[in-house]
Amino acid sequence: MLRNTLERAEKAKKKKAALGEDIDFENFEGEEAGEHEEIESLNDLSNKNKKSLLKVGVDASEAGRAGSFLQIDQSKVCSNCKSEAIELMGLQQAIEKYDWVNDYMWNAVPVDTDKYTAKTALGEPGGYFIRSLPNTKEVFPIQACMFIGDEKVAQTAHNIIIAEENSELHIITGCSTGDDVQSAMHVGVSEFYLKKGAKITFTMVHNWAEQVEVRPRTGVILNDDTTYISNYILTSPVNTIQTYPTAYCQGENSKVVFQSILGGQKDSILDTGSRAILTGKNSSAEMITRAVSKDESKIYTRGHLAGRSPDVRGHLECMGLVLSDDSLIYSVPELEGSSTDLELSHEAAVGKIAEEEVLYLMSRGLTEEEAASMIVKGFLSMDIAGLPPELAAETKKMIDQSVQGM
Amino acid sequence: MVRLLLEITDLAVEVDGKEILRDIDLYIDKGETHVLLGPNGSGKSTLFMSMLGFPKYKVIRGEILFKGDDITHMTTTERVQLGLGVSFQNPPAIRGVKLKDLLNIESKKGAKPFSEELSPETIALADKLKFSDQFLERDVNLGFSGGEVKRSEILQLLAQQPDFIMFDEPDSGVDIENVELLAEEINVLLDKDKKPGLREKSGLLITHLGYILNFVGANTAHVLMDGKIACSGDPTEILEDIRKEGFKGCVQCCGIH
Numbered sequence: 001m002l003r004n005t006l007e008r009a010e011k012a013k014k015k016k017a018a019l020g021e022d023i024d025f026e027n028f029e030g031e032e033a034g035e036h037e038e039i040e041s042l043n044d045l046s047n048k049n050k051k052s053l054l055k056v057g058v059d060a061s062e063a064g065r066a067g068s069f070l071q072i073d074q075s076k077v078c079s080n081c082k083s084e085a086i087e088l089m090g091l092q093q094a095i096e097k098y099d100w101v102n103d104y105m106w107n108a109v110p111v112d113t114d115k116y117t118a119k120t121a122l123g124e125p126g127g128y129f130i131r132s133l134p135n136t137k138e139v140f141p142i143q144a145c146m147f148i149g150d151e152k153v154a155q156t157a158h159n160i161i162i163a164e165e166n167s168e169l170h171i172i173t174g175c176s177t178g179d180d181v182q183s184a185m186h187v188g189v190s191e192f193y194l195k196k197g198a199k200i201t202f203t204m205v206h207n208w209a210e211q212v213e214v215r216p217r218t219g220v221i222l223n224d225d226t227t228y229i230s231n232y233i234l235t236s237p238v239n240t241i242q243t244y245p246t247a248y249c250q251g252e253n254s255k256v257v258f259q260s261i262l263g264g265q266k267d268s269i270l271d272t273g274s275r276a277i278l279t280g281k282n283s284s285a286e287m288i289t290r291a292v293s294k295d296e297s298k299i300y301t302r303g304h305l306a307g308r309s310p311d312v313r314g315h316l317e318c319m320g321l322v323l324s325d326d327s328l329i330y331s332v333p334e335l336e337g338s339s340t341d342l343e344l345s346h347e348a349a350v351g352k353i354a355e356e357e358v359l360y361l362m363s364r365g366l367t368e369e370e371a372a373s374m375i376v377k378g379f380l381s382m383d384i385a386g387l388p389p390e391l392a393a394e395t396k397k398m399i400d401q402s403v404q405g406m
Numbered sequence: 407m408v409r410l411l412l413e414i415t416d417l418a419v420e421v422d423g424k425e426i427l428r429d430i431d432l433y434i435d436k437g438e439t440h441v442l443l444g445p446n447g448s449g450k451s452t453l454f455m456s457m458l459g460f461p462k463y464k465v466i467r468g469e470i471l472f473k474g475d476d477i478t479h480m481t482t483t484e485r486v487q488l489g490l491g492v493s494f495q496n497p498p499a500i501r502g503v504k505l506k507d508l509l510n511i512e513s514k515k516g517a518k519p520f521s522e523e524l525s526p527e528t529i530a531l532a533d534k535l536k537f538s539d540q541f542l543e544r545d546v547n548l549g550f551s552g553g554e555v556k557r558s559e560i561l562q563l564l565a566q567q568p569d570f571i572m573f574d575e576p577d578s579g580v581d582i583e584n585v586e587l588l589a590e591e592i593n594v595l596l597d598k599d600k601k602p603g604l605r606e607k608s609g610l611l612i613t614h615l616g617y618i619l620n621f622v623g624a625n626t627a628h629v630l631m632d633g634k635i636a637c638s639g640d641p642t643e644i645l646e647d648i649r650k651e652g653f654k655g656c657v658q659c660c661g662i663h
Contacts, residue, residue, distance in 0.1 A: 354498065355461075356498045357498050357500045359458075359460055359482060360494070360497055360498050360500070361500075361503075361508070361511075362481070362482040362483050362486070363458055363482055363486055363491075363492050363494075364486065364508055364511050364562060364566060365483065365486045365487055365511055365566065366483065366511060367481075367483045368481070368483065374503055374507065375500060375502075375503060377502070378500060378501060378502025378503035378504075378507070378545070379501060379502050380502070381502045382502065
């Protein structure tokens with residue numbers, strides 16, 4: 001890493017994040033890389049861990065997957081790829097293999113964003129490198145999993161994802177914790193680079209333990225004629241999560257879609273947003289969030305559309321259902337237009353389950369509880385657009401499974 | 407004592423503290439179809455909602471017996487599980503809940519999990535009502551046309567098979583061709599394809615124009631005025647009177663007002 005980068009990281013070591021509760025690193029322990037042994041395939045995992053992975057869409061049988069990557073705590077445990085269209089390896093290996101990888105690091109996410117990015121840069125290396133080769137289209141997804149196996153671990157990962165010109169890349173990523181883990185921290189820095197004509201879909205399911213602090217930091221740089229689709233699903237309890245991915249639509253006709261399904265349970269605090277900086281001619285952004293708050297959970301859903309060149313379009317939508325008096329949904333949509341001929345809009349509604357809908361289902365024979373549950377599941381089961389058919393069916397399954405617990 | 411399928415006696419209902427229905431006596435036996443007529447705001451839909459037990463509709467007097475059971479204070483679910491069914495005039499759209507999910511509800515057993523496959527019988531019923539497989543995957547009532555809403559309501563009832571069905575204006579906003587199709591299925595729901603003595607299912611039907619009665623035979627008509635049943639009698643005669651003299655004129659000849 002460049003000295004300049006490290007210096008900037010050093011300076012940001014104590015820099016609090018703009019949003020979210022500040023986390024004291026002292027409460028957690030960093031792990032050495034290589035603590036966990038490498039395995040050939042995910043099939044070599046224990047059945048217990050396989051089950052945890054499956055819950056977040058990572059299939060240990062690796063059927064219908066182009067490749068798999070697994071990081072446990074700070075160790076790269078598995079990395080294999082069947083597809084000839086894709087390169088998959090640990091970021092550290094990529095840096096050793098290609099000297100140009102350094103040029104990508106910390107471009108989409110500034111290293112001095114906050115103490116979490118700084119920690120990722122300064123600590124033990126982790127994370128993956130995924131690159132789809134030019135003019136390739138792999139319909140099967142790469143599955144990547146960040147797994148926390150030990151109590152009190154502070155896991156960091158730095159992921160670099162590059163889609164070369166005219167390539168299409170699909171990624172399913174699941175994050176989870178072992179059954180015995182209660183408290184831990186996860187920081188994942190993900191940088192996406194889409195070259196001309198490329199498309200990436202990135203579907204992420206989170207299933208953390210109840211006392212886990214999660215701080216993903218994501219940046220996406222889109223060149224001409226590119227599409228980036230992010231699907232984020234979190235319906236299980238967590239302590240706090242704060243994330244605000246930013247997409248830079250620099251290229252002409254670049255397009256970004258953020259879709260989030262959020263279920264707040266117990267005393268979880270979910271603070272998730274998405275931001276699109278639209279500078280490319282005719283670029284567009286769409287953000288859709290469905291949020292349901294239960295128990296004492298608090299959900300902050302943020303969105304920021306910045307239109308900075310003519311002929312850009314953006315729409316932001318947040319629908320929330322508040323299911324308990326002690327829970328909260330706080331929707332913060334921001335529209336910023338600084339050019340002529342642009343179109344930015346937002347639509348937000350936070351409320352309760354409509355009684356009329358409950359009665360309708362009851363008059364088909366459901367009890368009040370069954371009716372409410374069907375409405376909540378339906379509300380969260382949004383149709384995810386932009387995935388190839390194989391992956392769409394798989395994602396639907398992942399969503400159905402996630403909303404069952406709500 | 408032999409009980410009729412449905413017995414409503416001296417029913418009075420209030421909504422938000424205001425009495426909307428009073429002195430309602432209505433007796434419907436197995437195999438019968440009755441028609442409920444009356445001007446807008448006379449309380450027809452209120453009577454349906456009261457019979458369904460929707461919480462806003464408070465019974466302040468009288469009782470409703472269904473199959474001999476006093477259902478006056480039962481929940482909607484309990485009434486439906488006993489065999490009551492309804493087709494709504496303007497049902498709500500529910501985002502993410504597919505028409506298919508509603509067809510999968512077994513009213514007597516509750517909800518089945520999501521994404522369970524439909525039985526071949528249900529798929530055949532959907533086909534008869536001109537619904538494709540793709541249509542069944544749509545969010546219920548969301549963006550449905552007027553005719554699609556009505557057909558979807560009838561389809562749900564065909565899957566549910568209630569013993570007593572309330573139809574709230576099944577023909578409003580439906581073109582002529584589709585009224586005939588709907589009437590055909592309503593006749594199936596009400597056992598009209600069987601000989602009168604063998605009919606088990608009964609119905610109560612709200613209609614404004616009476617057009618659907620050209621295709622669905624009814625035994626008795628009731629005219630609701632200002633929350634009371636002002637007149638009961640032969641459907642054809644009563645409709646004729648209403649057409650000639652309006653609701654007021656029709657009711658006058660019943661000698662109640």
